[in-house]
Amino acid sequence: MPQEEEIMAIKVSENGRLFTLQTKDSSYQMFADDKNVLLHLYYGEKIGEENLSGLIFCTDMGFAGNPEEAGPNRKYSLDTLPQEIPGSGVGDFRDDMIEIRHADGSFAADFRFDSFEILDHSYAIPGMPALYDTEEEKGETLVITMTEKASDIVLKLFYGVFEKENVITRAARLENHGETAIELEKMLSFSMDLMYENYEMIYFSGRHAMERTAERIPVQHAKVEIGSTRGTSSHHYNPAVILCEEGADETHGSCIGACLVYSGNFVAAAQKDQKNQTRFQMGIHPTNFCFHLEKGEAFDTPQAILSYSGTGLTKLSQQYHEIIREHICRGAYKHAKRPILINNWEATYFNFNEEKILKIAEQAQKLGIEMLVLDDGWFGKREDDNSGLGDWFVNEKKMNGSMAQLAEKIHKMGMKFGLWFEPEMISEDSDLYRAHPDWAFAIPGRVPNHSRNQLVLDMTREDVREYLLERLTTIVHDAKIDYVKWDMNRSVCDVYSHVAAQNRNGELYHRYVLGVYDLLERFLAACPDLLLEGCSGGGGRYDAGMMYYSPQIWCSDNTDAINRLSIQYGSSFFYPISTVGSHVSVCPNHQTGRVTPFRTRGDVALAGSFGYEMDLNKISDEEKEMVKEQVATMHTYYDLTHEGLYYRLTGLKKQDFMAWEFVAKDQSRALLTIVKTDAEGNMLPVHTKVCGLAENKLYRCSLDGEIRSGRTWNRAGLTLHQVLKEYESIRVEFTEVE
Secondary structure, three states, rough: OOHHHHHOOOEEOOOEEEEEEEEEEEEEEEEEEEOEEEEEEEEEEEEOOOOOHHHHHOOOOOOOOHHHOOOOOOOOOOOOOOEEEOOOOOOOOOOOOEEEOOOOOOOOOOOOEEEEEEEOOOOOOOEEOOOOOOOHHHHHHHHEEEEOOOOOOEEEEEEEEEOOOOOOEEEEEEEEOOOOOOEEEEEEEEEEOOOOOOOOEEEEOOOOOOOOEEEEEEOOOOOOEEOOOOOOOOOOOOOOEEEEOOOOOOOOOOOEEEEEEEOOOEEEEEEEEOOOOOOEEEEEOOOOOOOOEOOOOOEOOOEEEEEEEEOOHHHHHHHHHHHHHOOOOOOOOOOOOOOOOEEEEHHHHOOOOOHHHHHHHHHHHOOOEEEEEEEOOOOOOOOOOOOOOOOOOOOOHOOOOHHHHHHHHHHOOOEEEEEEOOEEEOOOHHHHHOOOHEEEOOOOOOOOOOOEEEEOOOOHHHHHHHHHHHHHHHHHHHHOOOOEEEEOOOOOOOOOOHHHHHHHHHHHHHHHHHHHHHHHHHHHHHOOOOOOEEEEEEEEEOHHHHHHOOEEEEEEOOOHHHHHHHHHHOOOOOOOHHEEEEEOOOOOOOOOOOOOHHHHHHHHHHEEEEEOOOOOOHHHHHHHHHHHHHHHHHHHHHHHHHHHHEEEOOOOOOOEEEEEEOOOOOEEEEEEEEOHHHOOOOOOEEEEEEOOOOOOOEEEEEOOOOOHHHHHHHOOEEEOOOOOOOOEEEEEOOOOOO
16 A cells, blocks of 8 residues: 555544545545444545544434444434445335345345545546546545445445546446356445535436526425436536535535536436435436346446535536536547538438539638538448448449548548448448348347437447458548547437347346447557547537547537537536537538628637538638638637647627637637627616736736736726627637746
């Protein structure tokens, strides 16, 4: 075990029963009591290492049973104690964290503290993404071992600490050391009971093309729960939530964030109990989940990233941006400058050939765009979305030759070249399905549910993944592809594997996700210089799990700039702006029919990884000049938008404008953007906050050259001396004056 002076973030009492995890600004404390129940004592503003178990006040609540160790003491009950690991079936009637069905048919899980270990590095999770160490910063890990009271089942709890980023992670592993098999029917990544605060939950709901709308409701005795059983994290709820004190805003109040590093079915919930304690939980959704564990087998949960801010939502978001950007995102494009791209989808849909694609590329190159992405329709029999998925062979008749020939022509223009794939899906009208119908999820004796007229490949199968890996890597290597857009365009149901044992079908949703992760890992290992962009009908799998493989994700299929304001606003609470795929598209917009100024479309797309979604041959000369300007602007501000600190300047309450700001980490400059979202007669002036400037530096404002101190800008804000029309935007730069 490392020496005490080497482990600064994890403090353990002399008797080895009090654990205090310390980050720069926060503390997390738990205590194994004399009955070996692991109690949650505190998570919040940084404190010392004093034992806070005195905060617990035990009373006889009535109908709250008592474990046998309590003897005649009716005040001691698992049903009222603040716990780290609430079990099931043994007297805690609140929502449990783990449910086990034993060989005798009984349901009971009662885990007690056994031992601990401290590691001087971050922990990994087999087959799943997790925060990793870098040369600049290593995490530390506390491993607490719990044993089930009446069986040979061991539970290991992993607590990772990233001190500088104010991050604590949670994950768990269940090991069956017994002689008989068990059925694991629920296992979450974390649970904690927060004793004395009143909280509100902020969560992010939506639907296809309108993802991550921020909503805020109080946590009460009626449970607040969100989740997905769609096989993906989904468009409908995001696996990231915030508990905050009543009235907390961007700059004030206590906030606890929880972000699940997982791309499949999940649940997140908060509920007050009879003592007004809040039980906060997150993990894999228990619906359609059951893991069969023989002797010696284990199950690992996904990682949950927890973070605390005592000064509001902005700081919380910036902590998540930093940890995800530095310790989740990987690969050649973790920090490397990403090319400005043009995607042909909204320009042509399926109706394209080589000539059309080359014309789009030629015009794009003239305007300074650096990469062309060829979207759906280049393979197999694929003239619409009713056929061809799975047949990952180039349609050389449609493309007038091989993909390598087209790629060479694009590369000779000085541009990079990218391709769209949807590897996880299969069309019934495809050669692959005719050869391997058993490769698709479908329950025997039932006609499967269709979505976009396609089925889901059984990604739990090694032979399916081998086929996909061979096809994808062959095309990428042969054509020297620079970028892949990895799409996934339906929810998962009719789950049945023709190779899995029938008593293991409850494992398939999770094993599907593990299969996707395995294929992504092997694909990127074979193509290490590739830029991978994730997608699932846009933002249906926009989560930290996918960001481990793809440093940017197509944020939404909705390219309407005004709708994107709320989508990108909701995304910003947890995810770095560098992960947001955001493009300028044509008007009237293909999703909404809205007409928005070209400049506004560019300013909104600038808050993300930038590109275009149109045929640039069909826009006016004036708009072509604006493309050149937008491309130059993106290069000018790239470091700000992709590496700087992000501030939301307008909040959840509806206003007639939205504003946001990027500030360089050295505070030498800042970029503020305002979009007018509503207009009325006799309009009032637009006044916005300014944030993040250095208090004692002087800054010049690009609007009128006015110079003020950062302290003054930060407190007085900015008033526009011009009237913005509806949907008009403006960029304001603040530059340090020497």
